Amino acid sequence: MTILVTGGAGFIGHHVTRALLERGEQVIGLDNLNGYYDPALKRARLGQLAGYRGYRFIEADVTDRSGLAALFEAEPGIDRIVHLAAQAGVRHSMIDPYAYVEANVLGHVTLLEAARRLPRLEHLVFASSSSVYGLNEGLPFRETDAVDRPNSLYAATKRSGELISHAYGHVYRLPQTALRFFTVYGPWGRPDMAYYGFARAIMAGEPVTLYEGEGLARDFTYIDDVVDGVLRVLALAPDPLVERVRVLNLGNRRSEPVSHMVALLEQALGRKAVLRMVPRPAADLIATWASIDAAHDLTGWTPETALDAGIPRFVDWFMRYHAVD
Known part of the structure; x- marks a missing residue:
C-alpha cells in the first residue's frame, strides 16, 4: 500500500507523513516548496523525514496536470491520498x-x-478549514450548519473544494472526506500563524498585535491530536453511494481567549509581551469552536492536549529551532 501526502513539507503534512512512516507505511510526499513563508523551514521538516525507509519526496505542484498524471501512472499502487497542499492564510x-x-x-x-x-x-482525505463557517454566529460550529456566507476569499476557496469534491463523489463514486481543521498549532508550525508570530515578537521585544473588542477566541488544536484524527479518518473510507463526501470537524472542543494564549507564551518564554491593539479585520472570525461529535462517533477520536500543555511544547521547539538562549 502507498499513501500520497500532498503539501508534504507543510506543517500538518510533515507530521502526518512522519506518523505514517513510523507505523511502516510507504509514503510519497509532494510539495512545491513555495515562498509564502521561508522554504528553509519546509526543507528542515523534510530533513526530519529523510532517514525513514519507505519515503520518497517529489518537488512538484498540484496544479501541474501532466506531472500529476505521470506520477499516478507511474504509481498505480497509490491507494490513499491525504491532500493538504493549499495556499494558506x-x-x-x-x-x-x-x-x-x-x-x-x-x-x-x-x-x-x-x-x-x-x-x-x-x-x-483533504484539508478544509474552520474558516468555511464564515459569518455564522452560533457556537459551537457543526458540520450541519449552513456555510454559504464566507467572510474571506480563503474561506470561499476551501468551501469550493468541498463542493467540487461532492460533484466528483457523485459522478465518479470517489470516496472522500473533508476535514475542517480548527487553528492547528505546535512544533514545526507555520510562521504566519498568530501564536508563532507572537512568540517571535515577544522574544524580539516587538509589539504583539491583538484585535480590539471582547470575545476574540479560537479552538486551538494541538498537532499531535490532529494527526491522530487524520489517521483514524483515513482508515475509514465512506461509502460514496451513501455519502458524496463526508465532512468532519477536527478541533479541540473548546474556544479559548487569544489573550490566554498570549499569557501562556509569556510564561513559557519568560518575557512579557508589548501589546498593541488594532481594529479586527473583516476577514477574521471573532470566535471559533468545533463540535467534534461526528468525528468522535465515527472513529472514537478525542483530542487530549490542552492549550496549557501544548504551548510550552511549541515554545520548547521554537527556542531550539531558532537557537534562542
Missing part, C-alpha cells in the same frame, strides 16, 4: 487572491481528475 487572500484560486480550486480539481483514474484508490 486568511488575510493574505486579500493581497494575492489569484494564488488562492490557483492552488485551492484549480489544484483541487487537478488532483481529483488524476485521482479518479487510480485503480486502487480507497480513500481521499
Whole structure:
C-alpha cells in the first residue's frame, strides 16, 4: 500500500507523513516548496523525514496536470491520498487572491481528475478549514450548519473544494472526506500563524498585535491530536453511494481567549509581551469552536492536549529551532 501526502513539507503534512512512516507505511510526499513563508523551514521538516525507509519526496505542484498524471501512472499502487497542499492564510487572500484560486480550486480539481483514474484508490482525505463557517454566529460550529456566507476569499476557496469534491463523489463514486481543521498549532508550525508570530515578537521585544473588542477566541488544536484524527479518518473510507463526501470537524472542543494564549507564551518564554491593539479585520472570525461529535462517533477520536500543555511544547521547539538562549 502507498499513501500520497500532498503539501508534504507543510506543517500538518510533515507530521502526518512522519506518523505514517513510523507505523511502516510507504509514503510519497509532494510539495512545491513555495515562498509564502521561508522554504528553509519546509526543507528542515523534510530533513526530519529523510532517514525513514519507505519515503520518497517529489518537488512538484498540484496544479501541474501532466506531472500529476505521470506520477499516478507511474504509481498505480497509490491507494490513499491525504491532500493538504493549499495556499494558506486568511488575510493574505486579500493581497494575492489569484494564488488562492490557483492552488485551492484549480489544484483541487487537478488532483481529483488524476485521482479518479487510480485503480486502487480507497480513500481521499483533504484539508478544509474552520474558516468555511464564515459569518455564522452560533457556537459551537457543526458540520450541519449552513456555510454559504464566507467572510474571506480563503474561506470561499476551501468551501469550493468541498463542493467540487461532492460533484466528483457523485459522478465518479470517489470516496472522500473533508476535514475542517480548527487553528492547528505546535512544533514545526507555520510562521504566519498568530501564536508563532507572537512568540517571535515577544522574544524580539516587538509589539504583539491583538484585535480590539471582547470575545476574540479560537479552538486551538494541538498537532499531535490532529494527526491522530487524520489517521483514524483515513482508515475509514465512506461509502460514496451513501455519502458524496463526508465532512468532519477536527478541533479541540473548546474556544479559548487569544489573550490566554498570549499569557501562556509569556510564561513559557519568560518575557512579557508589548501589546498593541488594532481594529479586527473583516476577514477574521471573532470566535471559533468545533463540535467534534461526528468525528468522535465515527472513529472514537478525542483530542487530549490542552492549550496549557501544548504551548510550552511549541515554545520548547521554537527556542531550539531558532537557537534562542
